[in-house]
Amino acid sequence: MDKTDSALSKILIIDFGSQFTQLIARKIRELGVYSEILSHNKSNKINLENVKGIILSGGPLNVYQDKKIKFDNTILKKNIPILGICFGHQIISKEFGGKVKQSKFREFGLAEVIKIKKSLLLKNFFDKKNKSKVWMSHSDQVTKLPRGFKTVAYSKNSKFAIIENSSKKIYGVQFHPEVTHTTKGKQILKNFLFVICKINRNWSSKQLKKKLINDVRSMVGNKKVICALSGGVDSSVVAKLLHEAIGKKLSCIFVNTGLLRKNEEIEVVKTFKKRLKMNLIYVNAKNIFLNKLKNVSDPERKRKIIGNLFIKIFEKYSKRVKNVEFLAQGTLYPDLIESKSVTGSQTSKIKSHHNVGGLPKKMKLKLVEPLKFLFKDEVRKLGLELKLSKEIINRHPFPGPGLAIRMPGNITKEKISILQEADNIFINGLKSNNLYHKIWQAYAALLPVKTVGVMGDNRTYEYMCLLRAITSEDGMTADFFSFNKEFMQNISNKIINNIKGINRVVYDVTSKPPSTIELE
Numbered sequence: 409m410d411k412t413d414s415a416l417s418k419i420l421i422i423d424f425g426s427q428f429t430q431l432i433a434r435k436i437r438e439l440g441v442y443s444e445i446l447s448h449n450k451s452n453k454i455n456l457e458n459v460k461g462i463i464l465s466g467g468p469l470n471v472y473q474d475k476k477i478k479f480d481n482t483i484l485k486k487n488i489p490i491l492g493i494c495f496g497h498q499i500i501s502k503e504f505g506g507k508v509k510q511s512k513f514r515e516f517g518l519a520e521v522i523k524i525k526k527s528l529l530l531k532n533f534f535d536k537k538n539k540s541k542v543w544m545s546h547s548d549q550v551t552k553l554p555r556g557f558k559t560v561a562y563s564k565n566s567k568f569a570i571i572e573n574s575s576k577k578i579y580g581v582q583f584h585p586e587v588t589h590t591t592k593g594k595q596i597l598k599n600f601l602f603v604i605c606k607i608n609r610n611w612s613s614k615q616l617k618k619k620l621i622n623d624v625r626s627m628v629g630n631k632k633v634i635c636a637l638s639g640g641v642d643s644s645v646v647a648k649l650l651h652e653a654i655g656k657k658l659s660c661i662f663v664n665t666g667l668l669r670k671n672e673e674i675e676v677v678k679t680f681k682k683r684l685k686m687n688l689i690y691v692n693a694k695n696i697f698l699n700k701l702k703n704v705s706d707p708e709r710k711r712k713i714i715g716n717l718f719i720k721i722f723e724k725y726s727k728r729v730k731n732v733e734f735l736a737q738g739t740l741y742p743d744l745i746e747s748k749s750v751t752g753s754q755t756s757k758i759k760s761h762h763n764v765g766g767l768p769k770k771m772k773l774k775l776v777e778p779l780k781f782l783f784k785d786e787v788r789k790l791g792l793e794l795k796l797s798k799e800i801i802n803r804h805p806f807p808g809p810g811l812a813i814r815m816p817g818n819i820t821k822e823k824i825s826i827l828q829e830a831d832n833i834f835i836n837g838l839k840s841n842n843l844y845h846k847i848w849q850a851y852a853a854l855l856p857v858k859t860v861g862v863m864g865d866n867r868t869y870e871y872m873c874l875l876r877a878i879t880s881e882d883g884m885t886a887d888f889f890s891f892n893k894e895f896m897q898n899i900s901n902k903i904i905n906n907i908k909g910i911n912r913v914v915y916d917v918t919s920k921p922p923s924t925i926e927l928e
Contacts, residue, residue: 416458416610416611417442418442418443418460419443419459419460419462419607420443420459420461420462420463421433421445421446422462423446423447423448424465424499425467425469426494428884429466430445431586431587431783431884432463433781434783435594439598439609440611441607441611448478449478454483456483456486456488461600461605462483463600464490464492464499465494466495466496466584471495471498471499471501471548477499481503484500489577490577491579491580491600492579492580493584498549498550500578501550501554501557504556506554507550507551507552508549509549509551510548516544516545517543519542519544519563521540521583522538522539522562524562527570529560529570529581529596529604530560530596530599533595533599534561541591542569542590543583543587544566544582544583545584549568550567550571550582551567553568554571557571557572558572558573560572563583570582579600581596587884613789614793616790617649617790620649624649624650624653624654625654628653628657628776631657632659632731633650633654633659633733633736633776634659634660634725634735635647635650636663636736636737636738637660637662637676637688638808639672640738640805641800641803642739644679644800645779645787646738648795648796656687658686658736659688659732660689661689661722662688665693665714665810666694666698667824669811669835670828673690673692679800691721693721696721697717698821698824702818702819711809711812711813714809715808718808719735723772733774734775734776736778784805784883802844811827811831813926813927813928814831814852816855816856816928817856823909826854826908829906830873830910831852834850834903837899838877843891848880848881849878850878850889852903853874853876853927855874858872859872871910873912874915875913875915875916876915880920886925888916888919891915
């Protein structure tokens with residue numbers, strides 16, 4: 409644990425643009441092993457020192473699109489164990505003389521693989537019937553096995569679902585073992601690390617804390633940093649991390665956008681300025697944001713407006729801190745992966761994020777985003793290592809644009825107030841019923857629909873409130889939480905009876921995918 413990063417034994421992940429590449433790295437870190445990600449178009453610059461195994465990720469390309477794939481295939485001949493996942497499985501097959509073609513039957517979703525022979529990669533993977541459920545996501549497949557390889561398992565639509573060349577320690581799986589939908593998928597990674605690569609555990613939250621602090625010090629030097637503090641888990645962890653790394657060279661700016669949860673600005677000032685003794689500049693910009701968002705209903709425009717205005721305010725208030733050169737943000741990997749490719753590999757853009765898509769092209773401050781390769785659960789563990797309170801660490805995720813994306817349609821001061829009250833009732837209800845920590849994220853949204861209701865002898869025409877609560881491990885996939893009828897009735901009654909402006913409450917029962925977690 410005292411070794412530097414460069415001396416650590418590691419697993420190298422070659423990224424071909426899969427949305428799940430970082431999930432592979434995350435699973436490996438969970439198993440206690442250090443891993444690094446490198447884009448396929450930089451594979452000719454690989455330093456293989458201390459690399460004990462190589463994983464080739466999935467991706468949106470086709471192996472026969474040679475011009476789009478810049479992959480140095482010499483790494484396949486370095487006598488280092490290799491595991492190809494999905495597209496990586498097809499790359500291995502092609503490079504060793506097999507054939508890959510467009511499949512007659514695409515496989516997206518759950519499938520069943522059936523064992524043909526034993527393999528070190530598959531120890532404790534199959535059930536007693538020699539079958540296992542996996543998550544497929546491909547439209548191409550291996551049609552001819554490369555010389556020296558054997559088939560280990562197959563699926564209904566994939567004859568060569570798992571292949572191996574055990575003498576060369578090269579393995580390929582057509583499915584994604586890194587996603588939670590693959591039963592015992594983590595077992596495959598575990599077998600690859602400890603049985604095949606024979607690597608020792610060398611990674612923990614303590615090691616991660618050390619690495620990130622060193623990274624910040626190396627990047628920032630003696631310069632000053634402004635931290636984009638919101639009071640949420642991500643920005644709180646960033647602020648504490650930077651405070652430990654550079655001390656008084658950090659100044660936190662907290663912008664009250666008017667789109668925060670009820671009383672959030674009071675809690676942030678109390679925690680970071682009074683208790684943690686950080687340099688904190690409080691900016692009340694409620695009216696500025698509200699004016700800029702007036703009559704704006706398009707969700708992407710909202711994000712861009714909020715993101716640009718957010719940064720402009722930072723630049724303005726940075727003048728209070730002399731010689732500041734860096735802006736710190738709590739961007740996480742799911743923010744990046746759904747906005748753009750983080751390694752330079754080709755991916756599909758799912759959404760813009762105000763920390764990513766909303767940045768001005770000529771921003772004067774350099775970005776510090778120490779958490780950008782981490783998932784939410786890893787950030788929480790890091791926060792505990794940094795001695796942040798559990799109350800902060802266990803908070804549900806809250807989007808940078810705040811309540812703006814939980815309020816489809818135009819934004820008004822009245823609607824913000826209504827939504828803050830509804831959200832407060834819902835969250836407090838979860839906490840008082842010991843449900844808050846069982847749920848990954850929960851919130852109330854105000855739909856741009858008014859419906860007829862009856863209260864007493866009067867007819868009402870008020871807004872519809874949507875409640876959403878999901879379970880998830882990392883935010884990449886999610887399912888709705890199942891409440892009992894009594895709880896939902898109580899929350900609905902409290903919202904309608906206590907908030908003028910809402911006369912109907914509905915509950916969102918869609919998963920991700922096909923939906924996203926937030927409404928906009």
